[in-house]
Amino acid sequence: MxxxxxxxxxxxxxxxxxxxxxxxxxxxxxxxxxxxxxxxxxxxxxxxxxxxxxxxxxxxxxxxxxxxxxxxxxxxxxxxxxTRRDWFEPGIVDWLDGRMAAEGLRQLDTDAREVVVARLWGGLSFTEIGELVGCSTSAAQRRYVAGLGELRKRLGVSCPNSTS
Incomplete structure (x- = not known):
């Protein structure tokens, strides 16, 4: 100056x-x-x-x-x-072990883990997640659904809305 x-x-x-x-x-x-x-x-x-x-x-x-x-x-x-709703369904929190959930997240592939964490704990929209990770909104949503499905499977939690 x-x-x-x-x-x-x-x-x-x-x-x-x-x-x-x-x-x-x-x-x-x-x-x-x-x-x-x-x-x-x-x-x-x-x-x-x-x-x-x-x-x-x-x-x-x-x-x-x-x-x-x-x-x-x-x-x-x-x-x-x-005003954010609970992250997990009522009743699940009673038996869900934080270490178990963290380990389940750790086992997800990086793309899925990043999207799941950004959505659940960051509260980001799929558009925001897409911008964050460099993909389309629909790809972010697909990664989220796939990651959540894999996480549910690893934790032994059934999906209440699942048709299978």
């Missing part, structure tokens, strides 16, 4: 810091963090923008919108986790 950038950031913080924070506060719940990140980005920007104040407002706006999206996503995931 050169002296010109440092002076510019210091001056903008002194003259515009509160206004930038107020602007960010209208868009997100963490305005101080957003302004600080924008100022750091400005200090690292090479060459310095022709209109640093306009650049800074744009950076604060983008950062605040990103922070707000992240907060909404976090609240949605937390709400979903709070």
């Amino acid at each position: 050169d002296e010109a950038a440092l002076t510019l950031v210091r001056d903008l913080l002194a003259t515009q810091g509160r206004a930038l924070e107020l602007y960010a506060r209208a868009l997100c719940d963490a305005p101080e963090d957003v302004v600080q990140e924008a100022l750091l980005r400005l200090a690292r920007e090479r060459p310095l923008p022709d209109r640093p104040l306009a650049w800074l407002y744009r950076a604060v706006r983008n950062g605040a919108l990103t922070a707000a999206r992240g907060a909404r996503r976090r609240r949605r995931h937390e709400a979903a986790a709070a």
Whole structure:
């Protein structure tokens, strides 16, 4: 960071810091963090923008919108986790040994294990799992069903919805 950038950031913080924070506060719940990140980005920007104040407002706006999206996503995931149903059928937990389940998972092939864990314990959708492991949504679903079937077989648990 050169002296010109440092002076510019210091001056903008002194003259515009509160206004930038107020602007960010209208868009997100963490305005101080957003302004600080924008100022750091400005200090690292090479060459310095022709209109640093306009650049800074744009950076604060983008950062605040990103922070707000992240907060909404976090609240949605937390709400979903709070209402998530049991991982196992009632009655199974009474006799299911954690070590036995872990060993059953360990014995699955890597693709199946990754998908089963991401779905059951991560709560990811098949679309998200497909993106994670690099396959289609339907392939992720097939791997999940196959992995679960193999896990049930290894644990000696019948599938209540199975037709066979």
